[in-house]
Amino acid sequence: MTIRAVLAGTGHYLPSKILTNDDMSEFVETSDEWIIARTGIRQRHQAAEGELTSDLATHAAHEALADAGLTPDDIDLIVVATTTPDFTFPATATIVQKNLGMTHGAAFDLQAVCSGFIYGVNVVDAMIRSGAAKNVLLIGAETFTRILDFTDRTTCVLFGDGAGAVVLCAQDVSEDGQGVLASFIRSDGHHKDLLHVDGGPSSTGTVGHVRMIGNQVFKRAVTDIADAMRQCAAKVDMPIEDIDWFVPHQANQRILNGVAKKLKIDPDTVISTVAKHANTSAASVPLALHTAIMDGRIKRGDTVMLEAFGGGFTWGAALLRY
Ligand code: UT7
Numbered sequence: 001m002t003i004r005a006v007l008a009g010t011g012h013y014l015p016s017k018i019l020t021n022d023d024m025s026e027f028v029e030t031s032d033e034w035i036i037a038r039t040g041i042r043q044r045h046q047a048a049e050g051e052l053t054s055d056l057a058t059h060a061a062h063e064a065l066a067d068a069g070l071t072p073d074d075i076d077l078i079v080v081a082t083t084t085p086d087f088t089f090p091a092t093a094t095i096v097q098k099n100l101g102m103t104h105g106a107a108f109d110l111q112a113v114c115s116g117f118i119y120g121v122n123v124v125d126a127m128i129r130s131g132a133a134k135n136v137l138l139i140g141a142e143t144f145t146r147i148l149d150f151t152d153r154t155t156c157v158l159f160g161d162g163a164g165a166v167v168l169c170a171q172d173v174s175e176d177g178q179g180v181l182a183s184f185i186r187s188d189g190h191h192k193d194l195l196h197v198d199g200g201p202s203s204t205g206t207v208g209h210v211r212m213i214g215n216q217v218f219k220r221a222v223t224d225i226a227d228a229m230r231q232c233a234a235k236v237d238m239p240i241e242d243i244d245w246f247v248p249h250q251a252n253q254r255i256l257n258g259v260a261k262k263l264k265i266d267p268d269t270v271i272s273t274v275a276k277h278a279n280t281s282a283a284s285v286p287l288a289l290h291t292a293i294m295d296g297r298i299k300r301g302d303t304v305m306l307e308a309f310g311g312g313f314t315w316g317a318a319l320l321r322y
Contacts, residue, residue, distance in 0.1 A: 004179025005121075005128040005136070005168040007322055008070065010290040011063025013056045013163045014277070015047045021157070028153035035157050040253025044160025044278035047143045052086045054095035056163035057141035060286075061096060064165035070135060072100040075167075077133040078107040079124055081116025081140045081282035083311070084147060085109060088201045096139065113195075114249050114310025115185070116140055116282030117164070121306065121318040122183040128170045139165040140282035147197055149209040158251070159210070160278035164286025178300075178321045182235035184228050185316035191220070195311045221251065221309040222258040225317070229263060229307055232317035238303070240265065243319070245298050249308035250274040250284040259307075271297070281310065298322055 020043045021032035035041050047056065057080055065071060078100075080093035093107035112119040117140040127133040141163035148156045173179055194216050199208020225248070233240055240263050248256050253274050260267050271292040273284070280287060285306050292298045302322050309315040 001172045001174060003129055003131070003170055004173050004177065005125045006171040006173065006179040007166055007320060008169045009064045009066070009068025009167045010286065010293055011060045011065070011067060011165040012287050012290040013059035013063070014045045015051060015056065015161050017046045017048060018043050019046050024157050027150045028156060030153045030157055038254070039158060040272070040274045041158065041278045042275045045162055046145045047161040051143070053082055053084050053141045053143045054086050054092045054099060056143065056161065057092060057096045057139045057165070058099040060141065060163035060165035061100060061137050061139055064137065064167050068167040068169070070167060072102045074135050075102065075137050076105045077124070077127065077136045078105065079110055079120050079136065079138050081110045081112065081120045081138070082142055083111060083113050083116070083281055084143045092141070112310065112314040113312060114251065114279070114281045114284065115308040115312070115314035115316050117285040118183070118306060118308045118316040118318055119185055119314065121180060122185050122316065124168050125180040125183055128168060134170045136168045137165060138168055139163060140284070140286045142281045142283045144281050147207060147210050152209070154214060155210050155212050158279050160280050162277055162280040162283045162287050164283050164290050166286055166289070180318060180320045181238070182232050183316065183318035184232040184235065185314070186224070186228060187312045187314045189312060191313050195313070218252065218255065220313060221255050222262065224313070224315045225255070225259050225307050225309050226262045228315050228317040229259070229305060232305065232319050236319065238319065242303065243305050244269065244302040245292065245304045246270045247285055247289045247292065247304055247306045249310065250277060250288055251279045251309070293322070
């Protein structure tokens, strides 16, 4: 027997306002045809004025707790992966903790941009295995549209708002039992100019806007994601072809296709929500995971590989048995 972080429940939240590609073409010179052909995106959700990242995260957390059959009293750690926190401080996770009515436990934010949820799985898995945490709420939540420059067509059409949450619980399981089996994280800080936000508390004293040289990020993304998936699976000697489902970061349908082709993965086993959600950064993987569990594709006992690539650059993968 071994202690593992077992996925006990999932939840999600998407703001009610939807911006279609045609809506976007009213702000910038673009078209539904271009956006669909180059990215697969058809629409994105946008948080209402006054609706904060912590609000999205709290909704998703409630849903995940209900799915797991737990209450906030059972949770001893909250981790929120986000690039769009409510404030520079306190951590958005502590605001979620307050929103859930908790006066116990610990909460912190994790910043790895679009790879934030994968980094979160890596950190939470290590904390659970070491005994430092028992029942953890791991949330990816973003109001990414707040840091978009709506005059820049090369970035503003790509992103959306949302939150996805999971409850990970320490359980003593057999070797072939459920839980996080392996994870792999990497970063390379030499490429800030290819993908960054041009502001921050220490540099400009402003929040800033997303800047990206998309076609260069694209090439790195496909190569590094494929490598992370191979390395992650190799940690537990699991051939890629034995994995039931792939839940990628939802940046671009062409990246999903490129990785699937490189690793000879059946496209039907790759979960795609990019058309409806666009790129919700740290929220995209848990949103896609929740979607595929709720619609019945991912079933208990299935093996699932999560992966992401984002600003930093950061990238990684995580393999679990649901
Ligand atoms: O989540 C973090 C990771 N992020 C990513 O992984 C994003 C990776 N990159 C991408 O997804 C793609 O590179 C983009 C979707 C951003 C761009 O697609 P692309 O096929 O790489 O196009 P491109 O950047 O090479 O641009 C092609 C043309 C350019 O025009 P010219 O120079 O050929 O005349 C752009 O100005 O498309 C133009 N363009 C647009 N046209 C209409 C760029 N954005 C738009 C737009 N509407 N929104």
